[in-house]
Amino acid sequence: MTETIATFSPLYQQIKALILESLQTGEWRPGEAIPSENDLAVRYKVSQGTVRKAIDELASEHLLVRRQGKGTFVATHHSDRVHFRFLRLVPDNGEPHYPQSKILDCKRLRAPAEIGRLLDLKTNDPVIQIERMMFFSKEATVYEEIWLPGTLFKGLTTERLVEWRGPMYALFETEFSTHMVRATERLRAVGADELSAKHLGVGINTPLLAVERVSYTYGERPVEVRKAVYLTNHHHYLNELN
Amino acid sequence: MTETIATFSPLYQQIKALILESLQTGEWRPGEAIPSENDLAVRYKVSQGTVRKAIDELASEHLLVRRQGKGTFVATHHSDRVHFRFLRLVPDNGEPHYPQSKILDCKRLRAPAEIGRLLDLKTNDPVIQIERMMFFSKEATVYEEIWLPGTLFKGLTTERLVEWRGPMYALFETEFSTHMVRATERLRAVGADELSAKHLGVGINTPLLAVERVSYTYGERPVEVRKAVYLTNHHHYLNELN
DNA sequence: TAGTGGTCTAGACCACACG
DNA sequence: GTGTGGTCTAGACCACTAC
Secondary structure: OOOOOOOOOOHHHHHHHHHHHHHHHOOOOOOOEEOOHHHHHHHHOOOHHHHHHHHHHHHHOOOEEEEOOOEEEEOOOOOOHHHHHOOOEEEOOOOOOOOEEEEEEEEEEEOOHHHHHHOOOOOOOEEEEEEEEEEEOOEEEEEEEEEEEOOOOOOOOHHHHHHOOOOHHHHHHHHHOOOOOEEEEEEEEEEOOHHHHHHHOOOOOOEEEEEEEEEEEHHHEEEEEEEEEEOOOOEEEEEEEO | OOOOOOOOOOHHHHHHHHHHHHHHHOOOOOOOEEOOHHHHHHHHOOOHHHHHHHHHHHHHOOOEEEEOOOEEEEOOOOOOHHHHHOOOEEEOOOOOOOOEEEEEEEEEEEOOHHHHHHOOOOOOOEEEEEEEEEEEOOEEEEEEEEEEEOOOOOOOOHHHHHHOOOOHHHHHHHHHOOOOOEEEEEEEEEEOOHHHHHHHOOOOOOEEEEEEEEEEEHHHEEEEEEEEEEOOOOEEEEEEEO
């Protein structure tokens, strides 16, 4: 018999792809419930168990959140306990907690070559650069530059950032329909340069943890670059190896 | 009706616990195949699907490895492509690769208070301390001290370590029946002290990435502490946030 | 060809949330 | 009570490996 050479793809993977599509197009938005497993089974003409397996994978990737008795919801950076999924810096003593954020600046400019490369933009495409600091119990601990594609985040201003209460990713989600799904971080030890030293209130060449992050939204699209320095005198970067 | 107040525990979780027990006691050892899903279903008197779900979780925790058509195997640090699950340091340019290891020393002594605390030992219990370096393409990049419980690793000598080819965790598995399951790392930027500077061939106070690791074997038992410094001039610590 | 894990289905029942 | 996700079962069939 002539059989297709195409690589085998399980039904539940195809269902998963369909669900993902609905997430990308915004048919179901962060925080909302998606249809019940049975409804989806009818819609896609497969059994409930197959839908279930697709959702299982999306839940394990933190794109969906299951809540027994209530439904399955699109993951959101609002009101999630998941803030520490992206912020790994914790105090040496005492409970992890979310730091205070202080926006220093937010301006539009042309993408430097490196940023453009990381964000899949052309050099000189518009980008937005945010400068900010973070404080753990009043102590200056993080200084960072955040780079965003200018077209996607059109209209983002210092004021909008300053008046925002809550995680920055929640703002991006609500105002710019951009939900961060995953990120990659590269860590190094560096000596403080003049700017970092000034902001963190330490001497030049003080050892700092440099963290470069690239964040991705649905479909592996890079939409944010962060270049940060962490002061690790009373805090550390916590990582679980599983 | 009088019902038990005990919190509900799904069958597959109980099966998972039973399988875990067999892993801990060494009934099935790293690298070996465990019985087929059907055999286990008979043994535990549940359906194959229930066994399957238990194995699924253990596989996602990297305790077991499934291979279609062949069977399910106990995870091992031998011949696994998983070395980079524990070593996150990669070159800035070029492919990740496993570095060369050079053992400097291995001696028995009494547990310092901090090490004893981390390893759940009493102060003054015997411990083994290993000193070693790692080289990426001949370049000295890592200097570290490794601490192990003395009773568990009785008989570990410098010679045994030096003549060993392959990952250290594979040696621990084969010779001391201790399989590392997961680990926690705490990262900081520090200035090189005299010892680190000498070993890594850099000046005193050169910024280094300090990595403190606690590794656990089956049943969340801590069995290793590592205190390392990484030179991050041409390498970085790569971390995926999911 | 036989044995293993992988997929898919259909149905029953349990645990949980909410009105 | 009703609807949701969560568990468990039994059986059929597919894909991969080894002999």
